[in-house]
Amino acid sequence: MNQSLFVYNTLTHQKEEFTPINAPHVGMYVCGPTVYSDAHMGNCRTYISFDLIFRYLTHLGYKVRYVRNITDAGHLESDADEGEDKISKKAKLAQLEPMEIVQKYTVGFHEVMQILNTLPPSIEPTATGHIIEQIEMVKTILEAGYAYEVNGSIYFDVEKYNQAHNYGMLNGRNLDDLLNNTRNLGGQEEKRGKLDFALWIKAKPEHLMKWPSPWSVGFPGWHLECSAMSHKYLGEQFDIHGGGLDLVPTHHTNEIAQNIACCDKVPARYWVHTNMLTVNGQKMSKSLGNSFLPHELFSGNNKILNKGYSPMTVRFFMLQAHYRSTLDFSNEAMEASEKGFKRLMNAITLLDGLKASSTTDVTIAPLSQRCYDALNDDFNSPVLIAELFEATRIINSVHDGKMKIDAANLDELKTLIQNFVFDVLGLKNEQATGDDLPRVLDFIVNLRSEAKTNRDYATSDKIRDGLQHIGIQLKDSKEGTTWSKI
RNA sequence: GGUCGGAUGGCCGAGUGGCUAGGCAGAGGUCUGCAAAACCUCGUACAGCGGUUCGAAUCCGCUUCCGACCUCCA
Incomplete structure (x- = not known):
């Protein structure tokens, strides 16, 4: 069986054969949530996509170390140096300790991830737990000459960095384009260059989350944690770095710059980005006000929802689209997925009761190979699901006595369902009934x-x-x- | 405004040059006491206009529309 896996790499804009640096080990870093509010369904889509990738790599026999961070130090509201961090802001509003906010939304996030049947990452490091590593990284970047200090804050010098390296390597833009098309924001007087970004920010007295450093009592910049933690747990260079497509131009671009400034290596070889969940063609986002939360989708308790949909229906819906395509949400699409998912699960329920014949009308091996082919082509879950409906037809036909299957092929069919439906797609049969x-x-x-x-x-x-x-x-x-x- | 991406049948959604996924909805049929479910058959859809080619949804150009990023964002 040919099991070459091809993965689309944002860095090269093409599908490339996946060859781990140190097989059978695979290192994968995915940018996780900022825990200052509930994750909405758009956020969930990304984690479901990477769950599929994690599951398939594991299925192929790789020993995957999957690192997904929890951002609990709070990104700045804006890049301006007087910006307030989101977690502190929320904490003041709610009269709570920042870590109370962090705890609440971290627990909520884990619950939703579990309900959606995503596997927990191997390591889930927090930004606040790695302040020392981040400070060390700032020191290294300063020593390398790619950062400067102003009034206790440290900034990354993008223009200087770009003289030796290609700052826009990930999104294919050159520095002049970027410089000419960056808006002028207020409160950036400390920066030398328009594109410079903060590595360490001196805290105002009223700021709640702050730590001592050689430069000031302050807090880390908003791209630093991922550089520091991926470096700590996966090394200077690892296999896959992922996240939502919207992280490409700024977050991942700056991450790469930090790691290269530090270690002279692009941190990851394959950059994998998931596309957005849209509503009426527009990206789901909190600021646009078109987002809804997982529990609202499950219960139907949101004005844009006609009814609730089960967690596995939601997961199935998302897996019916390729992770690099936008997926448009609608009640009609959800209902179509709900029915299709039930058809699949009904057939699977019949599988155990199927009787083998001495002859067979079907051979499962080619179908199984097509399932692998689908996933090997950049984790093409919609094509995989199309093949699984072929399996559904076979199961139903055998059950109806319209088709015969022998013991060997029946066994292969059961293996196929277990492998692809449950292990790789991570679906669950929600029709499980009480004992009585x-x-x-x-x-x-x-x-x-x-x-x-x-x-x-x-x-x-x-x-x-x-x-x-x-x-x-x-x-x-x-x-x-x-x-x-x- | 700049950069990038998209437009597929009633809906969702695969598909990168000929073999024209899949799900849902719809039509007909088989089965059934009647149903339901299941199974079988059916839709010549690829934004528009040109071009390349024996042949294009797929390649090239132009046009229209939509979106993403440029500011936190999965």
Whole structure:
């Protein structure tokens, strides 16, 4: 089986064969949430996308160290040096300790990630836990001559850096373009260059989150933590660095500059960026006011939602689009995904009960290979799902007696479902029932069969319609009656 | 304004030169006591206009519209 994996690299603008620096080990860093408010569904999409990548790499046998940070030191509200950090701002408003805010939203984030069945990262480092590493990195960058101090704050000297390196390597822009198209913001008097960004910021007296450093009591700049923590846990150079597409021009660009200034190495070889979740064609974002939260989507408790959708329906919906495409949210699209997901899960429920024949009408190996081909082509989950509906058709046909499958192929089919549906796509069958329900339903179904035998269709239909109303669907076939949750 | 990306059938969404995914919705059929489910069949969709080519949704040019980034953002 050919299992060459190709990954789209933002750095080179093309798909490249994935070859880890130190196979079978893979280092992957993903920029995580800033925990000053609830993560919305757009944020969740990114983490689901990287969960797919993490799961597939693991499935292929790689030993992945997946590092995803928690930004709890707070990004600045703006790049202006009098900017206040978001976490401190929220804390003052709520009359809470900053770390109380951090704790609340970190716990909430973890809960949502678990509900969406994303695997926890191998390491989830916090910015506040790595102040020392960040200070050390600032020192190194200062020694290298790519930073300067003004009034206790340290700034990265982009123009000087660009003389020796290519600052715009990630988004393909040259420095002159950037300089000519940067807006002039107030409060940047301390900076020498328009593109310079803060590595360390001297805190105002009223600032809540601050730490001592050689230059001032202050706090780290907003790109530094990722450089410091990826370096600490994954080394000077690792395999994959990821995040949302909106991080490319500023955050990741500055991260690369910091790491190169520090270690003279581009920190990661493959830069993977996920596209945005949109609503009516516009990026979901808090500031636009078009965002909604996971629990609102699950419950339907938001004015733009017609109804609630289960967490796995949401996950399935997102995996039906490729991670590098925008995905537009709509109630219609969600309902389509909900039905499709149920069809898939209903078929999988039938899988255990399938009987093997001595002959087979289907061979699973080619289907299995197509599933791998899909994922090997830059984690193409929508194509994978299309193949899984082929598996669905096979399962249903065998169940209906319209198709035969032998033991070996049935076994392969079960392996395929386990591998791709559960292990790689990370879907769960939400139709799992309580212990007693199957036995109770068997009893009721038998009762109805007796009524049918007696041609008492009034009673049999009453039972069927009644169960339908409760949310349990009966299906008659020659072999008897089966049921499933709607 | 600058840079980049997108426009696929009723909806969502794959697809980079010929073999024209998939889901949902819709039509017909099989099955069924009737249904439901399932299975089978059906849609010649690729923003517009030119061009390259034996052949283009796919390559090139222009036009229109939309979006992202340039300011925190997954």
